[in-house]
Amino acid sequence: MSTALRLSEKLEQLTWAGRTAQRLKEEIDGLLQAGSLSIPKEPGGWWHQYVCPRHHTELAFDPLQVDAAEFHCPHGCVIEGEEYHGAWLVFKHQSLARVALQAAAVYAALGEVSYASLSKRLLVEYAEQFPLYPVHPEAQSWMLKGRAFHQALTEAIWSTTLIRAYLLLRDEGVAFEAAEQAAIDAFLGLLAGSMEEYRHILIHERNNAENNYTAWLNASLSCVYAARGEQAALEALIEGQGGFKHHLSIGVKPDQMEFEGSTYYHVFVLRAYLISAEMAQRFGIDLYATTGAEGQSMRGMLEVLADMADDQGALPALHDGPLARDPYAREIAEIAEQGLAIYGIAGLAPVLREAYRQLGAASGEQLEALLYGSGEAAGVTSPGPRPARLWPDSGFVLGRAAGNPLSFLADFGEHGGSHGHYDKLHLTLMHKAQTLTPDLGMVPYGSSMRKSWFAETASHNTVSLDGRSQAPHEGRCVRYEVTETAVYTWLQSTDGYEGCTMNRHLLLTGEWLLDWFQVELAGEESKRIEWWMHPVVEPKAGQQPYGMDEVYTLLIAAQDAPADAVELERPLPIVGQYLASEAADGNGAAQLHASYELGASLHTEATVFHTALVQPGDELLAIGTPGDAVDPSQPLTAMLHRRQDRRADFIHIYRAGSPVELTRLSDKEIAISVPDLSDSITRIQLRDDQGLLFI
Template sequence: MSTVLRPDRIARILKEEIDRLQQAGSLFIPKEPGGWWHQYVCPHHHTELVFDDERADAFEFACPHGCQIEGEAYRGAWLVFKHQSLARAALQAAAVYAALGDASYAQLSKKLLVEYAEQFPLYPVHPEAQSWMLKGRAFHQALTEAIWSTTLIRAYLLLRDKGVVFEAEEQAAIDVFLGLLAGSMEEYRHILIHERNNAENNYTAWLNASLSCVYAARDEQAALEALIEGQGGFKHHLSIGVKPDQLEFEGSTYYHVFVLRAYLISAEMAQRFGMDLYAVTGTDGQSMRGMLEALADLADDRGALPALHDGPLARAPYAREIAEIAEQGLAIYGIAGLAPVLREAYRQLDAAGGEQLEALLYGTADRTSVPPEPRASRLWPHAGFVIGRVPGNPLSFLADFGEHGGSHGHYDKLHLTLMHPAQTLTPDFGMVPYGSPMRKSWFAETASHNTVSLDGFSQAPHEGRCVRYEADENSVYAWMQTTGAYEGCTMNRHLLLTGEWLLDWFRVELTGEESRSIEWWMHPAVQPIADGVVDREGVCLLRIQEQQASIAAERKLPIIGGFAADAEQLHLSYQLGTDAAVFHTALAEPGYELLAVHTPGDSVDPSQPLTAILHRRHERIADFIHVYRAGSSAELTRVSPQEIVVSVPGQPESAAHIQLTEDKGLIFI
């Protein structure tokens, strides 16, 4: 991405996009309300269906693999995308007018705004919305309506700021729209905050953002001040919806970005009245700056954000949202660590030069001139995440021990993400649109994560803890523990990162008399390369539960082979790009199995299978000991049940004797 932002160049590119949509005849307001976008997913491949913003209407919807899907649910979801794209077109046309002064784009933006204002009262309070939803008019969900409305109102305000005049009849229609919108948003805030006692919900942040836009458009400063200060308002939500360590309370990166974007819109509206929300802190120090800095710390070396708990692994609308908040984080706070995050968002959008609406609206000319400082390790004790980084080692790790995350949580405690500058090797694969049954049958389940399951069952929803965390310039050690995953089961994961390697020692202990199948899972994003693979057939049975009570379904994953060990060690490697590799050594002791298992792919395309590594033992106590090194392999030697040696071939001086103790965890001896 260029370090010099040229608004005129970006505006001309955005102008060409608007021209393309006009030439295609697609800038017409649908008379039907939208449904629920999560249903826009192929029932066969579980990939999100293709949306083409040049289509004026559609009744048949394409899967990336060639399926043609029909049905009311899919059309309703398509209409969500259509309404959102038209709102974005209105804002984009207004921004093009503001940058280039071509009045035809102001007229186009105004036309879309007025047509929506006239149509909005004709949409019903959605009769087809699911029972758990707060219902909207233009969409199933009031939440979707809140998001959509902020885009439209920001277009209206931008036009008004630039001197565009709305005729009396046009303004009357907009006033009716604003009044109806305010009434529904205020009603739903009351339901969430007072009737459901659920003020921390991410909905609340967006209802607040929508109302902030309404009050700004109607010049109602007193109403906006009351919204900011009141129960469930900006300041209160910042205090209860965000943990003291600056991560959104559900532990989801996606919903962290989601809520932060709503906060920034509210702050933009408050600024119009001279109120500064950008510097506001919550009762435990929560702030938008802190939330943005947390994202800069969470991102991998390429700038990609991890898909912690519910959230897409990669998706164009999400990339635009990331770009929007990253542009503001750089412009308002000067957080240099967001520059890689912004570059990655624009890479995903195929806009390496930042030729996006977000760059025009929020970017600055100096957004990447300050290079980010090297990032250190970090512990989020309240949210329950830890990142390990050591200078000189290209490997780093991210692990999860915190709260389950409620309706957006996964059964994934002690999950490990292993990162390399070339590529994240073992990511959390994210979440498919919620309309796919694979949401619950795979992507939220324990076996789809890099952690341990028992007998094919997923963990119970629970919270683990970080027993010990130490970091200096030479090493990082994180000891995480959980006793709530399964009855009578204690899990301890010890991660030790040095300048040479990462040691992962996962111990599982059962208190009962019976042995169980203890299953250590690793899901590399690339095909593992093994020194030897032996024939092995069979299936790995996963038991999907409802409310952790009875078995609701079973999934059979095919075992496609076994890994052959050499002198009680298994050697694997992973090629990352053309010139980077990670080497993986596992202790393969008698009584353990090391298997290759075919699993669904990532959440972008589950139909493209991946090969997982399953290390398991049928016993009451099991140790899974693995070491990773970039460039060449490290060796593992078991000296005693509590002691191992990690060494690098050809470097005898590098041998490290490590002991597992009850009180301090791993120590060098």
């Protein structure tokens, strides 16, 4: 079924489609009135450089501008420079390609010829300009170079939007004059040559066929072959080395996660797959049900997202990837609309609604809805309860228990290569109202904070030693057990630090979540063992000043740096010391009580109570840290539970609605009591060979 047919059906059958088309038309009218729909004669640079060097926030882009020499940070900085202009041009070229597709969709929906003319003008002007862009002389050495952009990757993505616009116009019977068609044919030929060359480099010269680049080079070529009617070429691309089926088999794990373990790149690759499938469908080839060698599928990849999203529909920012940004939200909306329309995955409805909320379009009146949507999300008020999940190949575990609004997501898998973080045994703690301790995301790569904070261990909810990050490594899941009343997982890391064994035990019941993190060092030397927690709301807990201008020093060095390399330091202010209760149990342990007010911005307020056991010699410090990747300049307060020793047990428990009391009965046994529930004392024992056990 073609995109044009879907549009005509929507206008006839769905009341929202006409309203959405009208809104998209008005958006184009605003751009026309501003005179901003002119093709830049300069190629784009690298969008990751579009970031404020002071605040590390992405700079503002206004599609109404024809050109720009000054670039604005949300905090008032005005920045100039060629690299920023090059990055701005990336956004401009991409926005114009989107206008070409949007105008074609408006014409297909409303039949107003001027929008077909606008789309055709943009397509032809780009086709004529494309040969005049140089193979980018300013691209960085590691990049596969493009013409219209530094990266061939960016070019591939941009080209799919333009070619989809071209195909949609053709579906609607729009004719191109001979000179116009000749320009488009030349563009398609030049583009195909580049994409085929880069596929050869990646697949055969670099032996890197699983790269996410490959999926997009395939998508771009699929669009070219569809536009030129070359079914044999498309079939060869699907079946060949590095083609659709092969990439699905090697670029996605058997548990359906993209191989880098990054949610962002998972969405990124899945979107490329869906474009390839859309092009194949034009030849009657169905890729939507295709599976990889170990059962990988687009349906499975979409179901991962439905499972991993929090109860608001927000996706976790595992490994590299933004926590939130508008272009990413549009990508999520595009694949979620298709997941609902093609596969009927109800769990994607909250994901779609959250994407549109981030775009300021709660009613979903967006191009993605018009092109790919079926209106299914509106009919799904709740996808129903979701179970606990283990992704054994990718190394993620998600805990949910009936009756408990708390849930967790933990990371024990592979490092993730160039997009990985030093974050093994990281814990994301979620509540139905809001995620409390998310992965903080990743800033654009042009920011120095990519490697000096956001990839480092100390920016995650896990354990570091002496201010240093873990080595790149893979942990393991020792035990994962789900019963009718509880979820238990035992995660282990032995390669993060030499001679260090870390075991994280997570036990979720219908009432609470217990987090028992045990660290043991070989040898006689003690170290600062540091347990980190990064809540996104300020904790309510007793504090006292720690000292004048005292700092925590994070040591940063490339993990593969030579032994004599100079380490960088990032000092973080110690803003206070948390006060534990004076009462100690028979083993000398006291308790820290904290609470977190969640969901205020969502009008679903909830309180999570947090209790920590504090052993003699432990410190619990409040550390001022950068904010999340959306705006690192807005500081957060982390909790650092640390101990100078060869061994540490960090025992923390969380409950929604009311607090929990913890008592240390022995080195290996604790008691948990919930004061507002009678007969609620639970004894938990930690056994080296079995993990946590109810006693």
